[in-house]
Amino acid sequence: MVPGNEYAWVAQLRRGAAEHCVLALLRHGEGYGFDLARILVNADGLIASEGTIYPLLARLRRHGLVETTWRESGEGPPRRYYRLTGAGEESLALFADHWKVFRDAVDQILNEGDAT
Amino acid sequence: MSTADRTDVLVDRYLSDLDAALRGLPAARRQQIIDEITEHISEGRSGLQHDDEVGLRELLDRVGDPDDIAVEEAVDYPRPRTDAGDAWVPWLLLFGGFAFGVGWFVGVALLWWSKTWSVRDKLLGTLIIPGGLASLFIAMGGLVAIPARAETCTASGGPLVPTTTHCTQSGSSLSAVVAILVAICLLLAPILVAVHLERVRRRA
Numbered sequence: 560m561v562p563g564n565e566y567a568w569v570a571q572l573r574r575g576a577a578e579h580c581v582l583a584l585l586r587h588g589e590g591y592g593f594d595l596a597r598i599l600v601n602a603d604g605l606i607a608s609e610g611t612i613y614p615l616l617a618r619l620r621r622h623g624l625v626e627t628t629w630r631e632s633g634e635g636p637p638r639r640y641y642r643l644t645g646a647g648e649e650s651l652a653l654f655a656d657h658w659k660v661f662r663d664a665v666d667q668i669l670n671e672g673d674a675t
Numbered sequence: 676m677s678t679a680d681r682t683d684v685l686v687d688r689y690l691s692d693l694d695a696a697l698r699g700l701p702a703a704r705r706q707q708i709i710d711e712i713t714e715h716i717s718e719g720r721s722g723l724q725h726d727d728e729v730g731l732r733e734l735l736d737r738v739g740d741p742d743d744i745a746v747e748e749a750v751d752y753p754r755p756r757t758d759a760g761d762a763w764v765p766w767l768l769l770f771g772g773f774a775f776g777v778g779w780f781v782g783v784a785l786l787w788w789s790k791t792w793s794v795r796d797k798l799l800g801t802l803i804i805p806g807g808l809a810s811l812f813i814a815m816g817g818l819v820a821i822p823a824r825a826e827t828c829t830a831s832g833g834p835l836v837p838t839t840t841h842c843t844q845s846g847s848s849l850s851a852v853v854a855i856l857v858a859i860c861l862l863l864a865p866i867l868v869a870v871h872l873e874r875v876r877r878r879a
Contacts, residue, residue: 592711593718608739613711614748635721
């Protein structure tokens, strides 16, 4: 492992997980950046800070996993709402499967390590 | 300065820090992020019970370090790297001289252009040894042209005396040893420097 870079893998893992958590949050309907940011920051460390949601959302949009529409809000300027695309749903389902297998495998090995 | 002014200054400063952190990204992406964060902040402010400095500072803390946002954004837009030519540099410095010297100059240009190496490394790469291994060959060519041992012969005698020829050897085995040492240095020094530059590059 490269010294000084030992947490790069955590960032990678978190990034992949956070992207799919956003997709999961949009599963039941559209959402907008401000709300999504608050939820993910409150979910202990899934994103580093509220502001980092925007690059993440832009990435999901570029990859065609979400689409956006502008909508008037009651007060204030129009908001950009995010919605899952078909590709986004597929990606989420795939992630959910892999995540479960991955999590179980890692847990099992970590716990075996405890037992010895 | 009124409280309202001071909070606006805080927001402006945050946004200009963000703008600076996003430098190097495509202008459109940069503008979009700035717009989105601006909106996020004004949304957050409208939710504050008191739009005072404390509330705003807490809000900006939650929005996060501009550098974090820039790092997240750079995942898809790797910053234009100045080190694209880095991999070539050690090779060009070593062997570039054989391409009529041009390659070596390209190597030096890339070396100084890159941000991978320190000024000390750049000086090493430039000064040891100009021309790289080509310089060794040129120097060896010189050594061959000027023989290490030169024989000078003087003939003495005259019509009545048998002619004798005195030959003296000038140059000595010492100068040959020096020449070989110089050649070894010319060979090793640029190789060692190139290896060093390559190791710095790999570490970067």
